[in-house]
Amino acid sequence: MPLSCANPNCHPEDNECQDGCRPFGACPQLTRDQDTAEAGRAEPSATELDGQRVSWTGSAMGQKDLEPLIARSRVLLIGLAGMENAGKTTFLALLYSLLRRGQPIPNYRFAGSYTLPGWELLAGFLTFKDGSNLVSFPPHTSRNAGRVPGLLHLALKDEAGALLDVVFADAPGEWFNEWRINELAKNAEGAAWIHQHGDGFLLFADCEELAGAEAGETRANIQMVANRLVVNLGARPLGLVWAKSDVENTRPAMREKIRAHLRSKAPQHYHEFAVSVNHDEEQQWHGQVLQAVGWLLDTLRHTPGRPQPPVPLADTDDLFLLRRSVLA
Ligand SMILES: Nc1nc2c(ncn2[C@@H]2O[C@H](COP(=O)(O)OP(=O)(O)OP(=O)(O)O)[C@@H](O)[C@H]2O)c(=O)[nH]1
Ligand SMILES: [Mg+2]
Structure with a gap:
C-alpha cells in the first residue's frame, strides 16, 4: 500500500x-x-x-540527506544503470574494497564518506570472514528501496587538494527493466530520477548472460536501457561496463552488436570498461573499476559547463546600485 x-x-x-x-x-x-x-x-x-536511511546513521542516503552535502559543494551524482543481476551492486562493493585496501581512483584521493557503514555492508560480502575462506556477493537490491535509490557517498580530493563530493546511486535492476519498456511506469520513477539528476552514468552489461542461452534477449534489454539513457544525455559521460568479465566470451558477436549500437547513438563522452571480482594481473579488471570512476570524474570536471549568463552593465539611474557611492 x-x-x-x-x-x-x-x-x-x-x-x-x-x-x-x-x-x-x-x-x-x-x-x-x-x-x-x-x-x-x-x-x-x-x-x-x-x-x-538518514545520513547520520552512515547507511545509504535518501534524497533529503543530500541537502547538507549540496550546501558544501557541487555533488556529482553517478547513476548505475542496468538490468537485474547485471553486477551493479557488486561493482560498488568492489570499488569500496579496493579503496579500503589503499588503491586509489586515478588522480583522486579518498577523503572520507558519510556512508561508511553503507559501504561496509556491501563490501563485507566480498570480504573473508575470520575462520572462513568463503566470500559471497551482496544481495539483490530490493525494489522497496523507496522512490529514489540508495545513495552512497565518497569525499575525494584531487591532486590540487580540492574536495569533491561524489554520490553513487545503486538502484534495483527491476526499475530499469520497467523503465526500458515504459519511461513513465510507476515502478520506474527511480530510474527516471537517476536519468534526470545523474551527472554521469555507468551502464552494466552482464557478460555471463551474454554468453548464455538468453543472450539475444539480454542484448536487446541492454540496448533498450541504453536508448533511454542517451535521451537528453548532452555532455554527460556514459561508460559501458562489461561486468563479470571473468566469464568466457563464447558469443563475441553479442558484445560487438551492443558496442555498435552504443556508438551509433554517438554519446559525446563514451568509454568501455571490463570488470570482475576476480583478480587478473593481465586483464586489470580491478584496476578498471577505479579507472571507470576516475574517467567519469575527469570527464565531468573538464567538460565546460553551461556558460554563465552575461551580467548586464549597471544602470547609473538604478538607486540600489548607486547606494554604495551615496554612502561613500
Ligand atoms: N562470475 C562473476 N559473477 C558475478 C560478478 N559480479 C557479480 N556476479 C554475480 O551476479 C550476481 C548479481 O550481482 P549484483 O551486483 O547483485 O547485481 P545487480 O545489478 O546489483 O542486481 P540487482 O540488485 O538485482 O539490480 C551476484 O550475486 C553474483 O552471483 C563477477 O565479477 N563475476
Ligand atoms: Mg543491486
Whole structure:
C-alpha cells in the first residue's frame, strides 16, 4: 500500500520522517492509501520503515540527506544503470574494497564518506570472514528501496587538494527493466530520477548472460536501457561496463552488436570498461573499476559547463546600485 503524509516536504516513500518520528511507521501524519494499482507492491520490512536511511546513521542516503552535502559543494551524482543481476551492486562493493585496501581512483584521493557503514555492508560480502575462506556477493537490491535509490557517498580530493563530493546511486535492476519498456511506469520513477539528476552514468552489461542461452534477449534489454539513457544525455559521460568479465566470451558477436549500437547513438563522452571480482594481473579488471570512476570524474570536471549568463552593465539611474557611492 502506498504511503502518504500531510506534510508536503515529507516523502514517506523514501522511508523517512521529516519530523524525526521513530519508528518511522508510528508517525501520526502517515497514512496508508488503499490503491489497487499498487496492491502488488510488497510492504517495506520493519527495518526499512524504521527511518534508517538518514545520513547520520552512515547507511545509504535518501534524497533529503543530500541537502547538507549540496550546501558544501557541487555533488556529482553517478547513476548505475542496468538490468537485474547485471553486477551493479557488486561493482560498488568492489570499488569500496579496493579503496579500503589503499588503491586509489586515478588522480583522486579518498577523503572520507558519510556512508561508511553503507559501504561496509556491501563490501563485507566480498570480504573473508575470520575462520572462513568463503566470500559471497551482496544481495539483490530490493525494489522497496523507496522512490529514489540508495545513495552512497565518497569525499575525494584531487591532486590540487580540492574536495569533491561524489554520490553513487545503486538502484534495483527491476526499475530499469520497467523503465526500458515504459519511461513513465510507476515502478520506474527511480530510474527516471537517476536519468534526470545523474551527472554521469555507468551502464552494466552482464557478460555471463551474454554468453548464455538468453543472450539475444539480454542484448536487446541492454540496448533498450541504453536508448533511454542517451535521451537528453548532452555532455554527460556514459561508460559501458562489461561486468563479470571473468566469464568466457563464447558469443563475441553479442558484445560487438551492443558496442555498435552504443556508438551509433554517438554519446559525446563514451568509454568501455571490463570488470570482475576476480583478480587478473593481465586483464586489470580491478584496476578498471577505479579507472571507470576516475574517467567519469575527469570527464565531468573538464567538460565546460553551461556558460554563465552575461551580467548586464549597471544602470547609473538604478538607486540600489548607486547606494554604495551615496554612502561613500
Ligand atoms: N562470475 C562473476 N559473477 C558475478 C560478478 N559480479 C557479480 N556476479 C554475480 O551476479 C550476481 C548479481 O550481482 P549484483 O551486483 O547483485 O547485481 P545487480 O545489478 O546489483 O542486481 P540487482 O540488485 O538485482 O539490480 C551476484 O550475486 C553474483 O552471483 C563477477 O565479477 N563475476
Ligand atoms: Mg543491486
